Amino acid sequence: MLDLRKVNEIFARQVPLKSVNAWIRLRGAVRAERTDEGGDTVLAQTQTGVGGLASIPALLHRNATEFGNAPAYREKEYGIWQSWTWAEAEKEIEALALGLVNMGVAEGDFIAIIGRNRPYLYWSIVAAQCVGAIPVPLYQDASAEEMAYVLGHCGARFVIVADQEQVDKVIEVQDQLHQFEHMIYLDPRGLRKYDHTQLHQYSHVQAQGRAAYDEHIKELTRRREKLTYDTTCVMLYTSGTTGKPKGVVLSNRNVIETAKSSAEFDKLGPNEEILAYLPMAWVGDFIFSIGQAYWCGFCVNCPESPDTMMTDLREIGPTYYFAPPRVFETQLTNIMIRMEDASPFKKRMFDYFMAHARRVGPDILDGHSVDFMDRLKYALGELVTYGPLKNTLGFSNVRVGYTAGEAIGPEIFDFYRSLGINLKQLYGQTEATVFITAQPDGEVRSDTVGVPSPGVELRIADNGEVFYRSPGVFVEYYKNAESTADTKDAEGWVATGDAGFIEEGTGHLRIIDRAKDVGKMADGRLFAPKYVENKLKFFPNILEAVVFGNAKTECTAFINIDLTAVGNWAERNNIAYSSYQELAGHPQVMDTIQSHVEEVNASVAEDEMLSGCQVHRFVVLHKELDADDGELTRTRKVRRRIIEEKYADIINALYDGSDKVSTKTEVTYEDGRKGFISATLEIRTAGTNAMRAQMAAE
Amino acid sequence: MLDQTEDGYITVDGRKIGGVVMEMKNITLRFGGVVAIKDISFDIREGEIRAIIGPNGAGKSSMLNVISGFYNPQEGEVWYHGKPRPRMKPFQVAQQGIARTFQNIALFEGMSVLDNVMTGRLNKMDGSLWKQAIWKGAAEREEVENREKAEQIIDFLEIQAIRKTPVSRLPYGLKKRVELARALVAEPKLLLLDEPMAGMNVEEKEDMSRFILDVNDEFGTTIALIEHDMGVVMDLSDRVVVMDYGKKIGDGTPDEVRNNQEVIDAYLGVAHD
Incomplete structure (x- = not known):
C-alpha cells in the first residue's frame, strides 16, 4: 500500500546520480540545474589568480556570473537532495553578510563557526570574509573547555553555530569570554526558551540583512573590494598533540595559490563532485570544500547526518x-x-x-x-x-x-x-x-x-x-610570535x-x-614508535597501538582491539562476551594479538636500523583510547605524554616482569560525566627475533 | 502546590500550561473480582508533561489504557475537552488526536522504518480505493504530503540513517524511537507513552528524555507518560500522579511528590494494614 514510486531526481548531469531513490516534493519543483559545462574546464585553468580574483568572495562572484546555473551546494534533507546554484549561493551569502554588517561586525573581527558540514556554515565562512572578518572554524565535537580556549584566544565577538548542543557549550563558557557578544544559530530546535538577547536565528539575520540592503550594500561592497591577496583568508587551529592549540593564519594567497596548483596537478575541473564530511575545522576540508571548490567551481555535497555518510556517498558518487x-x-x-x-x-x-x-x-x-x-x-x-x-x-x-x-x-x-x-x-x-x-x-x-x-x-x-x-x-601563528619563529625561519x-x-x-x-618521537634506546639503537605502531595497526584486529621504549632496554606496547573485527570473529566462533573489557582480555583474543605482535617483530627485525624496536612485552587495554579522555587528539593521533602519565602503573608493570596488573582508570562518558573502570590485565611476553646481522655472524 | 487556576499555571522552567484537556472523574476499573483502579480522579492540562508512577502492579498501565480508550471503566467518566467521552473504539480515540506508544514495542517488524512511520498517517489519508488505484492526482498528492510529514519527524528524531532498514534488524532503543516517530507523525494533541525508557541504558535514556522534552517544546504536544525510572520522571514531568494498589496516593509537582510520606512508604515497602 505504501510502496512509493522511486522518482529520480532530475539532475541534468553528465554522470547521473547513482540509485537516487529520493522522492521529489512535487510542489517545490526541482531547481534549474546546469545544462552543459563543456567549455568551463579551460576557464578554471587559465585564470591567473590575480586581477580581481584575490579572495574567496571574488571567486564566488566569478562563479556566480560565469556559471551561475551550475550547482554549487547540495545537502540531503528530509530525504531528498536540496541544491543551490552558484547564483543562489551568492545571494544567500550576501544576505548573511549584510545581516552581519547590520549586527555590527567590524573589519578584522573574528567569527567562530561551529557545526557539522552544512552549506549554511560554508556560507558563514564566506560571508565573514565578505565583511572583512576572519572566519575561525572549530571542531564541533570539542568540549566546552577546549572551545573556551580557542574562542578566548582569538577573541571572537561573534559565533555562528549549528544547533542547541553547540549553543549550550558556548553559553557554558560564556563568562570566560570577554569579547564574545552575539551568537547565531542555525537549527532553532530546543532553543525557544533561551534568552534571546545575545542569540539570533540564522534565517532572521539573513532576513534583516535583506531588509537593510539599501542601507548596507555600499559598505559591504567597499569591504569586499578591499580584500587583497594578503588579507587573512581563514584561521585554523591545529589540534595539537602537545600543548595548547595554535591558530594558523592563512592568507588568500596561501589558499588560492594552493588551490590553483593542486587543481592543475590533478586536473580538477568544474564538473567534480565531492562529499564534504570531514570536520570543517580541518585544513583539508577548507581547501577541498572552499579553496578548490571555489577555484574550479565544482559542487560541494553535504551529507544528511553523520550516520548516513555512506549512503550519501553512494548516492552522490564523488569524482x-x-x-x-x-x-x-x-x-x-x-x-x-x-x-x-x-x-x-x-x-x-x-x-x-x-x-x-x-x-x-x-x-x-x-x-x-x-x-x-x-x-x-x-x-x-x-x-x-x-x-x-x-x-x-x-x-x-x-x-x-x-x-x-x-x-x-x-x-x-x-x-x-x-x-x-x-x-x-x-x-x-x-x-x-x-x-x-x-x-x-x-x-x-x-x-x-x-x-x-x-x-x-x-x-x-x-x-x-x-x-x-x-x-x-602560513603567515603566522596568531598571537604567538615565539612559536612562529621556532617553526618558520627568516627565509621561509x-x-x-x-x-x-x-x-x-x-x-x-x-x-x-x-621527529620528536624518534628517540634512542638505552643501548643507543634508534627508537621509532610510530613505525612499529603502524605495522601493528595494519592488522584489522588492532585498532590502536602505543609503543614505549625510549631510553629503555626493550620495547613494550599497549594494544586496543578493534571491536568490529574481533567482535565479529567472536560471534562466528561462538565466544560469548558481555563487554569490551571481557572480550579484550579473552585468552584466545590475547593469543591472536600475540601472533600479530610476533609477525610485526619478524618484519621489524628485517630492518637493521630499526630492529631494536621489536615489542618484547605487551598488554591489551581494557578500554578504547578516546579523545574525550584526552588520550587521542580530535584527529585520532596518540598523545604519548598523557598516556604515559595516565597509565604509569601499567607501563611499570610492563617493565618489572610481573605477569598481571590491576588498574583503575578514569573515563569520560559522552555527556561529560566521569566514572571509573577497574580491571586486571594480563601481560604477555612476545617472541622476538635477533638482528639479522647478528644471526649471520653467529 | 502550584498556582493553579482555570486557565492553567506557569511551570518551574517558565512554560505556560493551559486549561484542562482531559479529566478522569472517579474512575474505577475491575477485571472480574480484581479491582485494578479504585476511584481515581486527576486531570491533564494542555501543554504539560504529566507522569503516572507507582510500584509494580499499581495499575499504571490500566490507567493509560483507560485514557487511550482501550479499557472502559465500570464507574466514573473520562472527560475530554470539557465533554464526557462516550465508549469508543481505539481508532475513534486516535481520530480525536490521541496517539500512544507501547510498553512492549508494537511495530511491523518486516517493514522498513519509513513504512512503519507512514502507517502513523493512516488517519490523515482519506483517498478512496478508487483514487488510490488511479494514483495520479489526489492520491499522489496525499502520499507526497504524508511522506513530507514523515520525513520531518524522521529528521526530528534523528533516525535518517535507518530510514530504509527493516525494523526487525534494529536494536531495542531505536525501535522505541521508531515507535515514538509513528505516534508523532499522526500529529497528536495528546501523546501517551507507556514506559518509554524501559530497558534502555543511560545514554539511550538521555536521548529519549531530550526527544520527549523537544516534542513538548516544539509541537506543544501534551504528554502523559508512565515510567519506572524515578530520576527520569522527576526531571521530565511537570506534575506527577502516584498510584499504589490501584489507588491514588499522591498528585503534584515532582518536589511535592518526592516529599510525600505515603509515596515514600509505597516505594520503600512499608507494610500495609
Whole structure:
C-alpha cells in the first residue's frame, strides 16, 4: 500500500546520480540545474589568480556570473537532495553578510563557526570574509573547555553555530569570554526558551540583512573590494598533540595559490563532485570544500547526518574523494565481514577475482603493459565483482582519491587500487595549506608520500627532519610570535616535525616518524614508535597501538582491539562476551594479538636500523583510547605524554616482569560525566627475533 | 502546590500550561473480582508533561489504557475537552488526536522504518480505493504530503540513517524511537507513552528524555507518560500522579511528590494494614 514510486531526481548531469531513490516534493519543483559545462574546464585553468580574483568572495562572484546555473551546494534533507546554484549561493551569502554588517561586525573581527558540514556554515565562512572578518572554524565535537580556549584566544565577538548542543557549550563558557557578544544559530530546535538577547536565528539575520540592503550594500561592497591577496583568508587551529592549540593564519594567497596548483596537478575541473564530511575545522576540508571548490567551481555535497555518510556517498558518487586511512580501513573490514557471511558461490567468485585484481589491477591503473588475457579477465571481473563493489562503496566515479594524515596499510592501499580506484597519498599540514608532497598519477606506492607538490621546495636537515618552503606557507601563528619563529625561519623554511628521507632514484619522500618521537634506546639503537605502531595497526584486529621504549632496554606496547573485527570473529566462533573489557582480555583474543605482535617483530627485525624496536612485552587495554579522555587528539593521533602519565602503573608493570596488573582508570562518558573502570590485565611476553646481522655472524 | 487556576499555571522552567484537556472523574476499573483502579480522579492540562508512577502492579498501565480508550471503566467518566467521552473504539480515540506508544514495542517488524512511520498517517489519508488505484492526482498528492510529514519527524528524531532498514534488524532503543516517530507523525494533541525508557541504558535514556522534552517544546504536544525510572520522571514531568494498589496516593509537582510520606512508604515497602 505504501510502496512509493522511486522518482529520480532530475539532475541534468553528465554522470547521473547513482540509485537516487529520493522522492521529489512535487510542489517545490526541482531547481534549474546546469545544462552543459563543456567549455568551463579551460576557464578554471587559465585564470591567473590575480586581477580581481584575490579572495574567496571574488571567486564566488566569478562563479556566480560565469556559471551561475551550475550547482554549487547540495545537502540531503528530509530525504531528498536540496541544491543551490552558484547564483543562489551568492545571494544567500550576501544576505548573511549584510545581516552581519547590520549586527555590527567590524573589519578584522573574528567569527567562530561551529557545526557539522552544512552549506549554511560554508556560507558563514564566506560571508565573514565578505565583511572583512576572519572566519575561525572549530571542531564541533570539542568540549566546552577546549572551545573556551580557542574562542578566548582569538577573541571572537561573534559565533555562528549549528544547533542547541553547540549553543549550550558556548553559553557554558560564556563568562570566560570577554569579547564574545552575539551568537547565531542555525537549527532553532530546543532553543525557544533561551534568552534571546545575545542569540539570533540564522534565517532572521539573513532576513534583516535583506531588509537593510539599501542601507548596507555600499559598505559591504567597499569591504569586499578591499580584500587583497594578503588579507587573512581563514584561521585554523591545529589540534595539537602537545600543548595548547595554535591558530594558523592563512592568507588568500596561501589558499588560492594552493588551490590553483593542486587543481592543475590533478586536473580538477568544474564538473567534480565531492562529499564534504570531514570536520570543517580541518585544513583539508577548507581547501577541498572552499579553496578548490571555489577555484574550479565544482559542487560541494553535504551529507544528511553523520550516520548516513555512506549512503550519501553512494548516492552522490564523488569524482574527487579524500578520506583518512581509518575510513578505508573500516570499509575494508566491513567488506570482509560481509563476504564472510555471503553465499559460498559469491564468496568464491569474490576471492577468485580479487586474487586476479591484486595481481594485475595496479598495473592496469598505472598504465603498464599487461597481458591481453589478463586484461580480458580483469574486464570480466569488473563486470561481476569490482564494478558492483565500487558501486556499493560509492567509488564508481572516483577519478582522484587521496588519503593522508597517517600511514596506510599496504594491503588496504593495494586493495582499493587493484579495484581500479585511483587512490593516492599526499603529505601535508595546516601550516603548508595542506600540500607538501603528493603522488602523481602512475607513480603510486604505499610506502612513500610522493614528490613535492608544484611550487614546493624540500630540504632534509641533518637530524632527518623534513623542511619545506612554498607559496602555501602560513603567515603566522596568531598571537604567538615565539612559536612562529621556532617553526618558520627568516627565509621561509618551515619545520614539519617529521623525520624522513628522499628516496634516491624516484625523488619520492618517505616519512619515518614524528621527529620528536624518534628517540634512542638505552643501548643507543634508534627508537621509532610510530613505525612499529603502524605495522601493528595494519592488522584489522588492532585498532590502536602505543609503543614505549625510549631510553629503555626493550620495547613494550599497549594494544586496543578493534571491536568490529574481533567482535565479529567472536560471534562466528561462538565466544560469548558481555563487554569490551571481557572480550579484550579473552585468552584466545590475547593469543591472536600475540601472533600479530610476533609477525610485526619478524618484519621489524628485517630492518637493521630499526630492529631494536621489536615489542618484547605487551598488554591489551581494557578500554578504547578516546579523545574525550584526552588520550587521542580530535584527529585520532596518540598523545604519548598523557598516556604515559595516565597509565604509569601499567607501563611499570610492563617493565618489572610481573605477569598481571590491576588498574583503575578514569573515563569520560559522552555527556561529560566521569566514572571509573577497574580491571586486571594480563601481560604477555612476545617472541622476538635477533638482528639479522647478528644471526649471520653467529 | 502550584498556582493553579482555570486557565492553567506557569511551570518551574517558565512554560505556560493551559486549561484542562482531559479529566478522569472517579474512575474505577475491575477485571472480574480484581479491582485494578479504585476511584481515581486527576486531570491533564494542555501543554504539560504529566507522569503516572507507582510500584509494580499499581495499575499504571490500566490507567493509560483507560485514557487511550482501550479499557472502559465500570464507574466514573473520562472527560475530554470539557465533554464526557462516550465508549469508543481505539481508532475513534486516535481520530480525536490521541496517539500512544507501547510498553512492549508494537511495530511491523518486516517493514522498513519509513513504512512503519507512514502507517502513523493512516488517519490523515482519506483517498478512496478508487483514487488510490488511479494514483495520479489526489492520491499522489496525499502520499507526497504524508511522506513530507514523515520525513520531518524522521529528521526530528534523528533516525535518517535507518530510514530504509527493516525494523526487525534494529536494536531495542531505536525501535522505541521508531515507535515514538509513528505516534508523532499522526500529529497528536495528546501523546501517551507507556514506559518509554524501559530497558534502555543511560545514554539511550538521555536521548529519549531530550526527544520527549523537544516534542513538548516544539509541537506543544501534551504528554502523559508512565515510567519506572524515578530520576527520569522527576526531571521530565511537570506534575506527577502516584498510584499504589490501584489507588491514588499522591498528585503534584515532582518536589511535592518526592516529599510525600505515603509515596515514600509505597516505594520503600512499608507494610500495609
